[in-house]
Amino acid sequence: MSKILKLEGLSRAFGAVKVADQLNYELSQGEALGVIGPNGAGKTSMFNLITGTLAADSGKVHFDGRDVTAQSAAARSRMGIARSFQVPQPFTHMTVFENAMIAATQAAGLSGRAAETLCLDVLEQTGLMDKANTPAGSLTLLNRKRLEMTRALCAKPKLLLLDEIAGGLTEAECHSLVQTIKDVHATGVSIIWIEHVVHALLAVVSRLVVIDFGRKIAEGDPREVMDSREVKEIYLGIDADA
Numbered sequence: 689m690s691k692i693l694k695l696e697g698l699s700r701a702f703g704a705v706k707v708a709d710q711l712n713y714e715l716s717q718g719e720a721l722g723v724i725g726p727n728g729a730g731k732t733s734m735f736n737l738i739t740g741t742l743a744a745d746s747g748k749v750h751f752d753g754r755d756v757t758a759q760s761a762a763a764r765s766r767m768g769i770a771r772s773f774q775v776p777q778p779f780t781h782m783t784v785f786e787n788a789m790i791a792a793t794q795a796a797g798l799s800g801r802a803a804e805t806l807c808l809d810v811l812e813q814t815g816l817m818d819k820a821n822t823p824a825g826s827l828t829l830l831n832r833k834r835l836e837m838t839r840a841l842c843a844k845p846k847l848l849l850l851d852e853i854a855g856g857l858t859e860a861e862c863h864s865l866v867q868t869i870k871d872v873h874a875t876g877v878s879i880i881w882i883e884h885v886v887h888a889l890l891a892v893v894s895r896l897v898v899i900d901f902g903r904k905i906a907e908g909d910p911r912e913v914m915d916s917r918e919v920k921e922i923y924l925g926i927d928a929d930a
């Protein structure tokens with residue numbers, strides 16, 4: 689199967705802190721990959737390196753068959769990489785529809801009727817249609833998370849990066865968001881999802897990568913990875929060999 693994303697020896701440090709340390713992994717077209725790791729492990733920094741808002745010290749990012757390491761964040765966005773932010777960042781004084789339109793016009797490069805049609809389709813998909821005229825600043829947390837996904841999808845991504853989108857939600861809200869992510873994935877969009885709410889992640893992804901101190905320390909079948917010595921050591925603080 690062809691690869692949508694390939695990270696090759698990707699490294700970045702802030703002083704003595706290595707946020708990415710020789711990261712290597714690939715994502716197949718249409719695959720959903722989960723990423724877990726302790727706080728400060730470098731997960732969000734990895735998204736910043738993929739989207740191009742953070743420059744690598746060394747290594748390469750290949751996207752859709754091209755080496756994009758030297759490309760700007762704007763160029764990578766036009767090529768089809770979109771993300772949601774851990775802390776939702778809507779234009780709070782604008783409506784949900786206006787927020788969606790900004791992504792459709794600026795990131796997807798659409799205008800007029802084509803942009804409006806895309807936004808309406810995405811709002812239907814993300815369950816925000818009845819909030820289209822609501823100011824983004826008055827949305828509930830669940831709907832702010834839905835708006836994050838809406839804005840990313842209005843960029844018409846081939847690769848969707850989700851950063852802790854389930855955090856802070858109730859069980860029922862989380863369940864409903866998982867269903868929406870499954871629906872998006874079913875349309876063929878490739879997904880990398882960083883998430884601490886592991887049961888939500890495992891309902892969607894078919895492979896898991898574990899990051900600690902910027903390094904990939906485990907990768908594979910989600911349930912086998914969750915059962916692995918590396919994950920138990922990190923999350924339970926035990927020496928599994930003892």
Ligand SMILES: Nc1ncnc2c1ncn2[C@@H]1O[C@H](COP(=O)(O)OP(=O)(O)OP(=O)(O)O)[C@@H](O)[C@H]1O
Nearest residue numbers: 702705707725726727728729730731732733734774
């Ligand atoms: N611009 C920066 N300058 C200096 N240090 C930074 C910068 N960005 C991130 N860091 C540091 O790099 C480390 C990794 O941060 P990052 O946000 O990537 O981790 P994370 O795995 O996403 O954490 P969390 O699960 O808490 O969101 C942290 O110690 C953080 O303080």
